[in-house]
Amino acid sequence: MQSCLGLYIEENIIKYAKISKEKETIKVDSFGVKFYDNVEKAIKQIIEETASYKTPISVNLKGEQYNFFNMFSLLSKNDLKKAIDIEFETYCNEKGQNANSYETRYAAVTNLEDKEKVKIIFVNSPKTEINKAKQYLEGYKLINISPLSMSVANIAKLNPRENSLIVNIEENTTITTVLDQKIYDVTKIEEGSGAILQKINAKENSYAKAYEICKNTTIYTSEAQEMLDISISTYLEDIMPTLYTIVGKVQKILNESVEKIEKIYLTGTAASINNIDLYFQEYLGDIKCEILKPYFVQNLSKDVNIKDYIEVNSAMAIALQGLGQGIEGINFKKPSLMDKMPEITITSNKKGKENKKER
Secondary structure, three states: OEEEEEEEEEOOEEEEEEEEEEOOEEEEEEEEEEEOOOHHHHHHHHHHHOOOOOOOEEEEOOOOEEEEEEEEOOOOHHHHHHHHHHHHHHHHHHHOOOHHHEEEEEEEEEOOOOOOEEEEEEEEEEHHHHHHHHHHOOOOOEEEEEOHHHHHHHHOOOOOOOEEEEEEEOOOEEEEEEEOOEEEEEEEEOOOHHHHHHHHHHHHOOHHHHHHHHHHOEOOOHHHHHHHOOOOOOOHHHHHHHHHHHHHHHHHHHHHOOOOOOEEEEEOHHHHOEOHHHHHHHHHOOOEEEEOOOOOHHHOOOOOOHHHHHHOHHHHHHHHHHOOOOOOOOOOOOOOHHHHOOOEEEEOOOOOOEEEEOO
């Protein structure tokens, strides 16, 4: 059975999930949320608590940006890469940036607006951010650094021909457009749960308390407020402006989508806010809005509330990426010599036992 520890790291918070996979069976061995002042110390505690000293580790990419290029579909693999590199260098020159200061990856999808071209989803991140992740996890078995927006679909049960948006409201918000089970577009919004938590933290002087308040806050629809005469709570004034910005961006994406979107999945820290799905539903009309539940949830422990699993959706998605699920070629962790070395099996002559030599 393969195992991977998924770490979703943002400012002050780490979400983690250790996942085991054997064929199609997925098991969540341990998971949780940890607040930190020292990220390296927090990671060490998680690894100790989950007994993951030798377990492969997968972590989210930080500081990433997205660009989209259209290329002729008949280009060879080498020519396509050269053309993409030229596009990115041109983009950097226009922005006054150094292309060499970024690590880049890309995925190609069919261009639905021009069948003779492919659409390139191009992701770049400062090499300094990637080096930070490597530094945090030095001495452990880091195998994968991937953008969460391109990994989050790993936990969704998406039907063929289903067109959907996955709105992941973490520190920043990403909106991933999935058409017919394929990621077609990604939009990143700087506003997200990070802005909400900072506002509440300014009142409570505790990030952990701000996180719990956010989770336990209830949004009431306009109709409910009128019927029950509910006053807006102190914390809703910290939450609603960010959600209003996000729902407005979602509406814009729906209006501009090349295909009709039938469903919206909500995930991330803000998805724990009670009735957030009803809030989105109220604004977006006939498009079904629901909280994203991991497709393998039926195999999980019945002793744990489903909301507790949903809380670490991001960590589970990243862990599955480390287990080889999802889009290939978006791993920003270049394999080291140690990563490439196969495990050596030594057969002992004593009682015919086999022992695995760890590297």
